[in-house]
Amino acid sequence: xxxxxxxxxxxxxxxxxxxxxxxxxxxxxxxxxxxxxxxxxxxxxxxxxxxxxxxxxxxxxxxxxxxxxxxxxxxxxxxxxxxxxxxxxxxxxxxxxxxxxxxxxxxxxx
Numbered sequence: 001x002x003x004x005x006x007x008x009x010x011x012x013x014x015x016x017x018x019x020x021x022x023x024x025x026x027x028x029x030x031x032x033x034x035x036x037x038x039x040x041x042x043x044x045x046x047x048x049x050x051x052x053x054x055x056x057x058x059x060x061x062x063x064x065x066x067x068x069x070x071x072x073x074x075x076x077x078x079x080x081x082x083x084x085x086x087x088x089x090x091x092x093x094x095x096x097x098x099x100x101x102x103x104x105x106x107x108x109x110x
Contacts, residue, residue, distance in 0.1 A: 014073060017090070019083035020059030059083065 060068075065082040072080040081087075104110065 012073075012076065014078055014080050016069060016080045016082065017086065018065060019081075019086035019089075021065045021082065022057065022059045022061050 060083055068082045069080055081090075
């Protein structure tokens with residue numbers, strides 16, 4: 001609960017794990033002001049942009065991702081996954097985290 005101007009309101013937080021959504025975010029470097037660009041930006045931006053564009057093409061449509069977010073918020077989901085094919089990535093990450101917990105339980109320092 002949070003208080004604002006004498007009123008109490010519930011605040012919920014969710015984590016959006018969108019994976020690939022068909023956006024043009026990979027082109028965002030093109031609008032970077034010149035004082036923040038480097039020589040490396042200009043030489044590699046085209047190849048990076050092309051690679052990212054191909055990854056984004058495999059993503060889901062923005063409108064579907066948005067509807068999925070609304071759906072998940074209505075269900076009160078803490079983690080919002082917008083791409084079902086992202087599950088193996090999350091499972092692998094969970095395994096790495098679990099292995100780290102296993103090592104800490106065996107640490108002679110603790």
